[in-house]
Amino acid sequence: MNIAFIGLGSMGTPMARNLILAGFPLAGYDLNSNAVAAFAANGGKPAVTAQAAAAGADAVILMVVNAAQAEQALFDGGVLDALAPAGTVVLMATCPPGAVKTMAARVEKTGRSFLDAPVSGGVAGAEAATLSIMVGAPKAAFERMAPVLRALGDKLFHVGTEAGQGATVKVVNQLLCGVHIAVAAEGFALANKVGIDPKVILEILSGSAAASWMLKDRGPRMLQDDPAVTSTVDIFVKDLGLVLEAGREAKAALPLAAAAYQMFLATSGRGDGAIDDSQVIRSYDLLNRGQP
Structure with a gap:
């Protein structure tokens, strides 16, 4: 599974590193060039834009600051269009449930899947791959992405079948x-x-x-x-x-x-x-x- 990782901040960088260590091919992007350089040093494939990172990817993980940044990357930054037609969007940022539901509806309208998958555990949990991950998504989409998520956290919960439930x-x-x-x-x-x-x-x-x-x-x-x-x-x-x-x-x-x-x-x-x-x-x- 080819994965794009958008948002290489204090939590995103170690999360991306854990995916690389688990053997997943990973392209990544962040507005901070130093973060992108650190990602490359960890074995990831750096990209010059979020859209370039997502080109042809099977899944894109969004570990951005808020819902506005996620929406900008997906719909204005070209990430959704660049994702494979049967690809999956995994939103791991902390966002309002209503905004997550709206985002999911726009993604699913294109035939792609959406996982509402926020995390808890902070930087320490991201470093140690011991995050708690709370997923709201259809069962099939959850099961398809579970191996990826288990590389990031040791406490994985399928809390419901609808986007917004993980955020709640x-x-x-x-x-x-x-x-x-x-x-x-x-x-x-x-x-x-x-x-x-x-x-x-x-x-x-x-x-x-x-x-x-x-x-x-x-x-x-x-x-x-x-x-x-x-x-x-x-x-x-x-x-x-x-x-x-x-x-x-x-x-x-x-x-x-x-x-x-x-x-x-x-x-x-x-x-x-x-x-x-x-x-x-x-x-x-x-x-x-x-x-x-």
Whole structure:
């Protein structure tokens, strides 16, 4: 199976490398020339445009930033027209379910298949090929692409037969992730307010019923003034925005997601959008102490 990979960012580059290591012929494209060079160094075939990467491919994987970029590549950038007539589009970016459904309908109208297949696991999961992949697609299309997807993640789920269902599972995941980070920051802020050592709080909570994966991962970084960036504040501004959009589409009330979104948005609005997402705690510090 000849595959085109569009979007060689911090996750796309290791994902593409894992496909190459698994033996799949891979052409790739990204707007960033350095990313394309890294892709070529990993054994991929670089292309000068997204359309050139997709020329005659059996499948194209889109690991772009958002739905707008996916639509631009597919419909304006010539990717869909360049794909083989019986080819498959695999959308792995985090996008609103409604936008995914619309995209899928346009792709399927041409006789090609569409997999709604967002991922979770971050850069570490992309590097180690341990991503969780949540697929909404007809069973036959899912089974055809399963060997490719298993080269990218060790947790592959067929969540439904319709495009948009994978995207919905992903936004639910991001809802919980964002709220868990925000509520952990809120808990630390309360402890700080009354003078309790946050290190003691972290140790207690990490071993109690209040523990969560996010607390154990982000909690230690919340206690640092300038932690290394593993996921930015702006990623959760984007993703919680998608959560709220999905809620509007489904007419589902999401008050906790809305509150968490406002805290990440406030942090970004002060110019801290590119710092580690654990630093949403700075917004709580400002609310409670009136200073950074």
